[in-house]
Amino acid sequence: MRSLKEYRSIVGPAVLNQLEQLAGNLTGLKVVHVNSTRAGGGVAEILSWMIPFMQELGIEASWEIIGGNEAFFNVTKMFHNGLQGERVNLLKSHIEAYEETNRKNAERLCPILQDADIVFIHDPQPALLLHHCTNRKGKWIWRCHIDASRPYRAVWKYLRPHLEEYDASIFSMAQFSKALPHPQFLLAPSIDPLSDKNIDLPKNEIAGVMSKFKLDPDRPILTQVSRYDRFKDPLGVIEGYKLIRKFAPVQLVLAGGGADDDPEGAEVLREVQEAADGDDDIHVLLLPPDAHRTINALQRCSDVVVQKSTREGFGLTVTEGLWKGKPVIGGDVGGIRLQVINYHTGFLVNSPEGMAQRVRYMLNHRNMMEMMGVKGREFVRENFLLTRHLREYLTLMVGLRRGFANRLIAAA
Ligand code: UDP
Numbered sequence: 001m002r003s004l005k006e007y008r009s010i011v012g013p014a015v016l017n018q019l020e021q022l023a024g025n026l027t028g029l030k031v032v033h034v035n036s037t038r039a040g041g042g043v044a045e046i047l048s049w050m051i052p053f054m055q056e057l058g059i060e061a062s063w064e065i066i067g068g069n070e071a072f073f074n075v076t077k078m079f080h081n082g083l084q085g086e087r088v089n090l091l092k093s094h095i096e097a098y099e100e101t102n103r104k105n106a107e108r109l110c111p112i113l114q115d116a117d118i119v120f121i122h123d124p125q126p127a128l129l130l131h132h133c134t135n136r137k138g139k140w141i142w143r144c145h146i147d148a149s150r151p152y153r154a155v156w157k158y159l160r161p162h163l164e165e166y167d168a169s170i171f172s173m174a175q176f177s178k179a180l181p182h183p184q185f186l187l188a189p190s191i192d193p194l195s196d197k198n199i200d201l202p203k204n205e206i207a208g209v210m211s212k213f214k215l216d217p218d219r220p221i222l223t224q225v226s227r228y229d230r231f232k233d234p235l236g237v238i239e240g241y242k243l244i245r246k247f248a249p250v251q252l253v254l255a256g257g258g259a260d261d262d263p264e265g266a267e268v269l270r271e272v273q274e275a276a277d278g279d280d281d282i283h284v285l286l287l288p289p290d291a292h293r294t295i296n297a298l299q300r301c302s303d304v305v306v307q308k309s310t311r312e313g314f315g316l317t318v319t320e321g322l323w324k325g326k327p328v329i330g331g332d333v334g335g336i337r338l339q340v341i342n343y344h345t346g347f348l349v350n351s352p353e354g355m356a357q358r359v360r361y362m363l364n365h366r367n368m369m370e371m372m373g374v375k376g377r378e379f380v381r382e383n384f385l386l387t388r389h390l391r392e393y394l395t396l397m398v399g400l401r402r403g404f405a406n407r408l409i410a411a412a
Contacts, residue, residue, distance in 0.1 A: 007387060026059050029059050031120070045191075046190070050393070066129070077261075085152055131162060139168070142169040176313075190384045192385075214280075221252075228269040232307075237355070241282065251282075252282045296324075305326040313335055314334070
């Protein structure tokens with residue numbers, strides 16, 4: 001595992017000193033993060049570096065995963081979709097499956113969680129554990145990674161009383177915060193620049209991946225990396241690609257894998273394959289969960305990174321693209337708006353037509369693309385690297401230990 005010292009050349013010594021100073025207040029603190037998958041999706045991506053770095057800083061951090069059957073993950077996907085505004089048909093049987101799985105997980109996890117000083121519960125899947133851990137001694141925080149700007153009423157109505165029991169909650173941006181009777185923090189996610197997903201790669205490794213997937217180095221490449229999820233709008237990306245093909249010989253890569261807690265992936269993948277309709281220049285890839293270097297190479301060999309989501313909590317794939325010096329075409333929603341600044345780091349779009357128009361503009365303005373790439377990388381260095389994210393978590397934990405005022409704190 002890497003040491004934080006290795007980030008000195010990227011972020012400078014002052015940033016690391018500040019982390020050590022903050023963590024000095026937290027030595028020996030027992031902190032547990034809980035989510036529902038160890039691989040696939042942004043939450044797992046973040047927790048996989050956050051736990052070891054918290055440990056390096058002297059915090060007793062650990063990571064627990066809740067288990068569940070298909071019925072449970074179908075319901076939690078409904079919650080996810082509902083929080084992102086989709087009308088879902090929430091039945092009594094769904095609620096029962098959700099509550100029963102949380103109760104069962106609580107039997108195993110409460111002894112660990114009740115003993116912790118701080119517990120971070122990520123997203124709705126494990127949100128009911130709090131209700132069962134009646135002898136908790138620490139503070140419990142609900143961390144929402146979802147674009148909850150306009151939740152479907154029935155889902156929010158059910159979840160809200162459970163979330164109200166928390167001591168605080170964290171959202172990725174102000175637009176997602178909710179009327180809850182506790183302090184709310186705004187923390188944007190981040191990437192690890194030295195992970196396999198983001199580290200610089202040798203040219204021959206990138207060329208190897210291009211040749212493996214039969215990508216032509218002489219023609220432009222557009223890439224969207226995402227779970228096969230409707231909110232990522234892969235079908236809209238294909239529509240946009242088809243419009244672009246009328247004026248440029250682009251190739252499209254749609255790269256994704258499943259997440260253990262996402263049961264809709266297979267169905268969406270089928271729809272995407274159907275829409276690709278045997279076009280040799282649409283590369284629909286199903287990658288294993290550890291394909292980090294492959295994804296890294298695909299992003300690096302792209303001319304433009306796409307993330308045409310119709311809802312997005314943050315969009316680490318946007319950050320990953322920007323860090324690699326790529327302009328990003330992103331859906332004009334949620335956390336993508338924090339990262340894609342029109343004419344500076346890429347373009348925000350609202351339709352396949354908008355995507356096609358912006359790609360056309362970029363391909364005709366190569367100098368601008370390069371300038372956007374440079375700005376994008378610096379924008380990520382300033383705002384969306386793990387050291388900033390860690391600093392905000394540490395600050396929050398120091399605040400929790402000392403008690404904080406009941407107000408909204410913007411950490412951005
Ligand atoms: N990812 C991956 N393999 C895939 C699809 C996505 O490793 O097949 C990664 C991607 O590189 C990014 C994260 O999963 O780091 C997705 O995070 P994001 O915030 O973009 O979306 P989420 O899946 O959390 O909605």
